Amino acid sequence: MSIEEILKIATAIIASLGGSALLLGAFSHWLGGIWAKRMLQDERAKHEQSLQELKTKNEAALEDLKAQIDTLKQKELTRHFDKLSIYKDVIHIVSEILRELEAVSSSKQKSINPDVEHSFALNRNKAYGYISLISCQEVLDKYNEMIDFFIPIMYEGSDSTWEEMRGKADSMLNAMRKDLGINEGNIAYRGER
Template sequence: MSWEDIFKLFTATIVSVGSGGVIVFALSSWLGKIWASRILANETHQLAAQLEATKRDLDVIKENTLRFQNDKIIAYREVIEIVARLLAKLDSKESGRLTEEDAEAYFDEFNEQRIRLYGYLAILAPQTVMDAQDSLIDHLLKIAGDHVEYEWTEIRNKSLTLLNAVREDIGIGKGSVAYNGEL
């Protein structure tokens, strides 16, 4: 075999391998793109499903949080209404417009309501609200039992302490409510 034959054989081998290599490269590139697009579509589908599941979970959390906040507001509103009714009755008693018998009957009703509301608050309210509510109710009970004198300014201050604790708990404003009147 001559150098010329060897060179022709070598060139033919490289050309044939090179042509086949180009064909194999082209086919593998095409197949790689198909696989990549399928994998991307599958990953995109899985990610979309995960995002949808997360959105549903967040919606459930949001709904539960709103329901819990609404329950708090209802309980706090009930406390305020019960205390307001008792304060009106105490004012009536202090001014002589309410008989002792009527005041005692109303106090019995108030006592039942405050015990029930205490249970509601114990489930929903933080300790700061419970402490402020305890301070106000204890003071009102002492007034009703004639253990302390009825002083409107003391009741107002304890009421504002409770209202500010409630406001802080439900996220209304950053500042406290204060009485700026003259009485």
Template sequence: MEWNAVFQLVTASLASIGVGGALVFAMASWLGKVWASRILERERTALGSELEKTKRELDVVKETTLRFQNDKILTYRAVVDVVSKVLASFDSIEQGRLCADEAASRFDEFNEQRIRVYGYLAMLAPQQVMDAQDRLMDHLLCVSQGDEPYEWSNVRNLAIDLLNEIRRDIGIDKSPIQYNGQL
């Protein structure tokens, strides 16, 4: 066999192997891309499902938090309503504009509302709010029973303390308010 024939045989063999190899490489590359796109699509779908689930869970947490915060605000408004009503009654009694029977009736109403408000607060308020409310209500009860004098500045300070604790709890503004009036 001549070198020329051997060279042609080797060249022909390499060419056929090269073409076959190129075909195998091209097919493997195409098949790899198909598999990769299928895997990627499956992962996207799974990730999309996870994201939707997480979004739904976050929406539930957000809604629950907003409802709880709204309940707190409504409860605190009820507290302010009860306190303002009883303070108006004390002012009327102090200035002689309210007869004894009507004052007793208002005190009974205040006592009922005070107990109700305490229950509402106990469900939602932190201990600092409860303590401020207790100090104010205890003082008002002592005044109504004649154990302490009715002094507007003392009542006002206790009411402002309660309002400041409420403001801290709600998170509206953590800086305390103060009375800057003349009376």
């Protein structure tokens, strides 16, 4: 075998292998592209499914949170109106006794009307209980200060001025206003009587 023949055979082998390699490379590239597209489609589908599940969970959680907020709002609104109602009742009791104390302190009448005294004695303890159930300690403290101020006047004949009595009532009212969220400052009696 001559060198020329060896070169021809080697060239033929290399050419045949090179052509196959080229075909094999092209086929691998084509097949790899198809697999890559399929894998990408599978990954996209998985991600979209995960996103949809997450979106559904988030929507459900958001609806649950909205329902909880609505329930809390309703409870707080009911509590606010309960406080307002009880505070109105307490103010009624206090107004009644203040009227009597003012009449006695200004010498318009000699003594407190027994019916008013009885009503006050009965209702002041109810008011204490109601305030204790729905209010804060500050309101209860101001209520107690006022009642403790009124009792010696009513039962022991202690003297007091209208301004002092009214001041105790205003102090309680300011605590109630604060508890109700009315933050426009304190109120004070600025009248002449």
